Amino acid sequence: MRMDIRRMLVLVEVSRTGSLTAAAESLSYTVSAVSQQIGQLEDEAGQPLIERRPRGVTLTEAGRAVVRHAEKIERIVSAAHEELRDLAGLNTGTLRLGTVPTVTESFLPAAISAFRAHHPGVDLRIHSAQLSGLEHLLESREIELAITWDRERPADGPGKSLTSELIFRDPSVLLVPSSHRLAARSSVRMEELRHEPWIIRTSPNVLALLNAACEAAGFEPIVTFEARSYQEAQAMVAVGMGIALVPRLSLYSLRDDIRVLTAVSPRPPSRRIVLAHRRGERLSPAGSAMRKLLIETGRAWAPA
Incomplete structure (x- = not known):
């Protein structure tokens, strides 16, 4: 036996109002439509659900059972609508x-x-x-x-x-120690860095960025230290372990003993x-x- 939930909710309204006419008015249906819905629900239930009286209707025992379960469904649906309103209004979630x-x-x-x-x-x-x-x-x-x-x-x-x-777009910049031969300059050509040792952050993607910049300048970088963070890379640059090409976004906390240069010719890579x-x-x-x-x-x- 399978009953239509919408018809069950029509029966709930009939139970609350006490008549097909009042339920039709409440639901904005015609009386004929409400009567038809109840008839189809009775066919699905396989037994009468209401008793028609001169002054309205009453539920049979089966009708009261259907209404009891339909009211639970109604409460669940109402709770779902309320939660969806809260989620849409960003009040919860x-x-x-x-x-x-x-x-x-x-x-x-x-x-x-x-x-x-x-x-x-x-x-x-x-x-x-x-x-x-x-x-x-x-x-x-x-x-x-x-x-x-x-x-x-x-x-x-x-x-x-x-x-x-x-x-x-987050451009790459060059970090050198404050004592480096290039530290007083604001920019440097990548070709000038051919013999420099390099420090990178441990990541295949970061290494690929450096390789692309050096390859465009005609050389392969010599990596002397792989750092686990950009702060660690800054520390190793400061003590002269090498220079580093890092994203500008990583300079949220810059050490006093390193310098930031713009790398040009060819243009250094940026990341998106x-x-x-x-x-x-x-x-x-x-x-x-x-x-x-x-x-x-x-x-x-x-x-x-």
């Missing part, structure tokens, strides 16, 4: 966001503060990871959005299941700071609000 460390340490705190000020009821969860880790978190649905980066001309495009939106999410999926209301804030905050930060 959870947003899971992924980020790379350089974003976490630069413009992300401003975006988080603005989001919490406007939507304090939303539970915000942040996951910091490297590039490949963020892609995995997105594809496994552990996060809804990720602020990440990719190369200007990536050898491999983003995964087919993901899509990205440009926030801003992007907002990524699963392709073809609509963002939640919280995700849409955070997307707007991240783009606004990131683009405001970019000139600095």
Whole structure:
């Protein structure tokens, strides 16, 4: 036996109003339509659900059983609508966001503060990871959005299941110790760095950026130290272990004993700071609000 939920809810209204006429008026139906709905529900139930009286109707025992269960369904549907209204109004819910460390340490705190000020009821969860880790978190649905980066001309495009939106371009700059022969200059040609030792942050993607810049200048870099963070790379530059080509976004905390130069001829690589999410999926209301804030905050930060 299978009963139509909409017809069950019509029976609930008949029970509340006590007549087919009053139920029809409440539901904006005709009396004939209400009578037809009840008749079809009785066919589905296989037994009478109402008894027609001169002054209205009463429920049979079977009718009272149907109404009792239909009222539970009505409460569940009402609760679902209320929760959806809260989610749409950003009064509740959870947003899971992924980020790379350089974003976490630069413009992300401003975006988080603005989001919490406007939507304090939303539970915000942040996951910091490297590039490949963020892609995995997105594809496994552990996060809804990720602020990440990719190369200007990536050898491999983003995964087919993901899509990205440009926030801003983050140029690379050259770090040298304050005692370096080039420290007094504001810019340097990449060709002049042919015999320099290099420090990089441990990452295949970061190494690919450096290799591309050096290859364009006609040489292969000699890497003497692989750092686990850009702060560690700065420390090794300061003591003369080598020079480093780093994203400008990583200079949120710059040491006093190193200098920042612009690398030119050929132009050094820049990376694209992007907002990524699963392709073809609509963002939640919280995700849409955070997307707007991240783009606004990131683009405001970019000139600095």
